[in-house]
Amino acid sequence: MLNHEQKFPSKRGFVIYIPLIILAIVEAGYIAGGMYIGAVLVLAVMSAMFFPVFFNTYYAISAESTLRVKCGMFFNTKLAISSIIRIENTRTVLSAPALSTDRIEIFYNKFDSVIISPEDKAAFVAELQKINPGIRYQ
DSSP, rough: OOOSSSEEEBBBGGGGGGGHHHHHHHHHHHHTTTOOHHHHHHHHHHHHHHHHHSSSEEEEOTSSEEEEEEEEETTEEEGGGEEEEEEEEEOOOOOOOOOOSEEEEETTTTTTEEEEBBBBBBHHHHHHHHTTTOOEEE
């Protein structure tokens, strides 16, 4: 078993950089138009919404055999690794605590699932299977 919490950062795909590009364009427009207060306000609001998600999205396996899915300030869920039934690769664009479209869907309990995008999917799944060898990976 693990003696600590092992973190797996979220993979960052091109899609996550689109808000940064839009922010840069909007900021340039405000600055070019001389609207400096508007530029500061837009930057502050976008930074408060975007940066916590960008820098604080990860998946952690703890010594208590739980998987913690953390995304920004508001999404923080834990699930028992023993309740995981199967894991499937997916490229869904549904809203999820994932910063890439190269994702996996974790099915747990009877009807629950969560979609995530660990950087190293193989290592992540292998670590889960060490704890729960019954997990099927498709």
